[in-house]
Amino acid sequence: MPRSTLPADDTPDIPRKEELLDSLTKGLALLRLYAGGVDGLTMQDVSEQLDVTRAAARRLLLTLAHNGYVAQQGRQFVLTPRVMDLGYAYFASMNLPQLARPYLQALCAEVGESCSIGMLDRDAVVLVAREEPSQLLRVDMAIGRRMPAYAHSLGRVLLAGLDDAARADYLAGAELRPLTPFTITSREALAHKLEQVRDAGHCTLVSELADGFAGISVPLRDQTGRVVAGLGLSMVLGSRDAAYLERHFLPPLQGAARQIEAILQAR
DSSP states (O other): OOGGGSOGGGSOOOOOGGGSOHHHHHHHHHHHHHHTTOSOEEHHHHHHHHTOOHHHHHHHHHHHHHTTSEEEETTEEEEOGGGHHHHHHHHHHSOHHHHHHHHHHHHHHHHOSEEEEEEEETTEEEEEEEEOOSSSSOOOOOTTOEEEGGGSHHHHHHHHTSOHHHHHHHHHHOOOOOSSTTOOOOHHHHHHHHHHHHHHTOEEEESSSSTTEEEEEEEEEOTTSOEEEEEEEEEEOTTOOHHHHHHHHHHHHHHHHHHHHHHHHHO
């Protein structure tokens, strides 16, 4: 279809000059001057660096000061902490899978195993983010898949992060089925295991969800210290044991968790 006949919504978004707000463009350019690391700017500095009149520089600086983004100190204008709202508004609008994806990708590349983030939904852990290695043999678990929390390493770190009352409610009503010969199905044994996970700060689980498969997970906490999700690795066990998994995989897993938590706690 010729360009001239495209509907308005399909027309490439190339604005005409008369549609642009020059004052906003200059204001954004002024903020970028501060991004260079300067301590403060005078009206003369702004006039010269943005190639505007001194009167225009004055209006730009006073407008930012009126909105709380800069403060006047003598002849200089310095940034205020409020300017951080501009960046944090972007991070606050993102959800956990978006924020965590670069760290999941890096972790997956480092360890060569499947990496997931899971969240607790009643008695199930739900995968909300997932990265798979390029190797042929992989653990096939899609985003959105629900698995029994009691028999998954992600589920156990999330259950261990519940307060005492919520954890007791879960244990009282959970259906603990023997998924493999190794699955913990005793409420007392599971309660003890969750206490161990809470104290250790991680969970290593071998052949309880599926025989021959293993997982190791750590909690993700928000700025209040509340466990809001879990970060974990899942893999074919092979000849490895739990001690091997913790020795080789726990340090990079914890490192990735700290990076993700730093973003979560800055929101």
